[in-house]
Amino acid sequence: MIPASGGLCMFVLVNLKAYPCDPIEVATAAADVSDETGVRVAVAPQAAHLDAVAETGVETWAQHVSPVEHGSHTGSTLAEAAVDAGATGTLLNHSENRLKLADIDGSLDAADRADLETIVCANNPEQIAAAAALGPDAVAVEPPALIGTGTPVSKADPEIVTDAVSAAASVDESVDVLCGAGISTGEDVVSAGELGASGVLLASGVAKADDPRAALEDLVAPLE
Numbered sequence: 001m002i003p004a005s006g007g008l009c010m011f012v013l014v015n016l017k018a019y020p021c022d023p024i025e026v027a028t029a030a031a032d033v034s035d036e037t038g039v040r041v042a043v044a045p046q047a048a049h050l051d052a053v054a055e056t057g058v059e060t061w062a063q064h065v066s067p068v069e070h071g072s073h074t075g076s077t078l079a080e081a082a083v084d085a086g087a088t089g090t091l092l093n094h095s096e097n098r099l100k101l102a103d104i105d106g107s108l109d110a111a112d113r114a115d116l117e118t119i120v121c122a123n124n125p126e127q128i129a130a131a132a133a134l135g136p137d138a139v140a141v142e143p144p145a146l147i148g149t150g151t152p153v154s155k156a157d158p159e160i161v162t163d164a165v166s167a168a169a170s171v172d173e174s175v176d177v178l179c180g181a182g183i184s185t186g187e188d189v190v191s192a193g194e195l196g197a198s199g200v201l202l203a204s205g206v207a208k209a210d211d212p213r214a215a216l217e218d219l220v221a222p223l224e
């Protein structure tokens with residue numbers, strides 16, 4: 001799933017959550033930075049912004065898709081609608097949008113049906129093993145206490161990353177592992193890679209930055 005980029009092979013996925021940033025400004029910067037460096041960078045905007053973000057040319061991910069098919073499902077995010085809007089992947093079970101096990105499974109089925117790449121988030125290595133057993137393309141370990149703090153998981157709790165990598169591999173070696181929470185610099189990304197992660201999931205370091213382009217350039221600089 002994760003293509004090589006420079007010396008260290010890392011995927012940088014920027015989740016815009018519901019932050020009051022300009023999604024087009026971030027997406028345009030992410031597309032440019034990805035084009036200029038060859039590093040895989042994707043943006044996950046609000047569902048209502050998928051179309052506009054995808055039009056910038058950046059790799060575009062949904063923040064969630066619902067475990068439903070076409071039908072009477074008011075308020076859902078249909079996987080096929082996300083694809084029509086330009087998404088090529090989806091997060092599932094983010095710490096801020098926890099799902100029941102059956103719903104994670106159902107959302108994975110919906111994503112597979114629509115041909116969306118998938119990353120299932122989890123709090124700890126035990127949950128990572130359970131998530132990997134459901135057959136996503138990747139999992140992302142994020143300790144909730146570090147989310148949005150600016151304190152990188154790769155420094156504050158490196159064992160949770162190495163343990164998550166081992167846990168996923170013990171279930172299915174084809175499932176990649178990302179890590180997230182507090183990642184905001186290129187040094188954090190390198191540390192994550194050295195711990196065995198194939199990518200990073202981050203939000204505030206870019207979405208709340210005064211200069212999102214500069215933040216993205218810093219994140220990928222060591223990967224070129």
Ligand SMILES: O=C[C@H](O)COP(=O)(O)O
Nearest residue numbers: 015148181182202203204
């Ligand atoms: O989806 C992103 C994660 O929750 C990390 O958020 P953060 O980079 O603001 O800590």
